[in-house]
Amino acid sequence: MEPDLIQTAPCIVKDEEYGPQLKVLKNTNNIKELQTFLRDKTTARSDFIFYADRLIRLVVEEGLNQLPYQKFTVTTPTGYEYHGLKYEKGNCGVSIIRSGEAMEQGLQNCCGPIRIGKILIQSDADTHEAKVLYSNFPPEFSSRKVLLMYPIMSTGNTVTKAMNVLKNHRVKEQNVILLNLFCTPRSVKSLINSFPGITIVTTEVHPVAPNHFGQKYFGTE
Numbered sequence: 001m002e003p004d005l006i007q008t009a010p011c012i013v014k015d016e017e018y019g020p021q022l023k024v025l026k027n028t029n030n031i032k033e034l035q036t037f038l039r040d041k042t043t044a045r046s047d048f049i050f051y052a053d054r055l056i057r058l059v060v061e062e063g064l065n066q067l068p069y070q071k072f073t074v075t076t077p078t079g080y081e082y083h084g085l086k087y088e089k090g091n092c093g094v095s096i097i098r099s100g101e102a103m104e105q106g107l108q109n110c111c112g113p114i115r116i117g118k119i120l121i122q123s124d125a126d127t128h129e130a131k132v133l134y135s136n137f138p139p140e141f142s143s144r145k146v147l148l149m150y151p152i153m154s155t156g157n158t159v160t161k162a163m164n165v166l167k168n169h170r171v172k173e174q175n176v177i178l179l180n181l182f183c184t185p186r187s188v189k190s191l192i193n194s195f196p197g198i199t200i201v202t203t204e205v206h207p208v209a210p211n212h213f214g215q216k217y218f219g220t221e
């Protein structure tokens, strides 16, 4: 039997409020526990990294599920033809420095030698305007599907700036999948409003974002 090309996995909650661009991982007890550890101020840094990496892995796996696949048949050791799937080539990751870099290993653990680009965005100390200080992208960037990595979104300003950089490099919104752990309603609305073609994979939309994430993960508290 031919496999179905399923775009939306059963582990995703349909979000009526925000539309099909937002894919929220089903809030299982396992995921809720990981979120609880990450929000708890008493969690030690080593545990924090451990639980963050587990949650990142789940988001990365679901992000890969949003990519295109082709039918692919293999022969099993017992000689049967198995009708499976194979991912289409031409994907890459882009991490927004610095907290996005925490997600790179999770992506590499799933995809091996996937190309990874980077963007550094900082707010100007005086004007608070987000500025792009550095960017580096893989070859043939404009034709790739991009897994954009940024774990926490409060206002959405940093990801908005990053999306503008990607668009300046002629990446299509439809080819961008944001891998995120926690975001606020405000940030999701703002991002989808500005970039209706984007796909956002997250574990939680909540008014309070755990903004300590990057500092705690990298030990720069």
Ligand SMILES: O=c1cc[nH]c(=O)[nH]1
Binding pocket: 064, 067, 087, 090, 091, 092, 110, 111, 112, 114
């Ligand atoms: O780019 C991709 C996508 C899915 N799986 C991989 O190993 N690589």
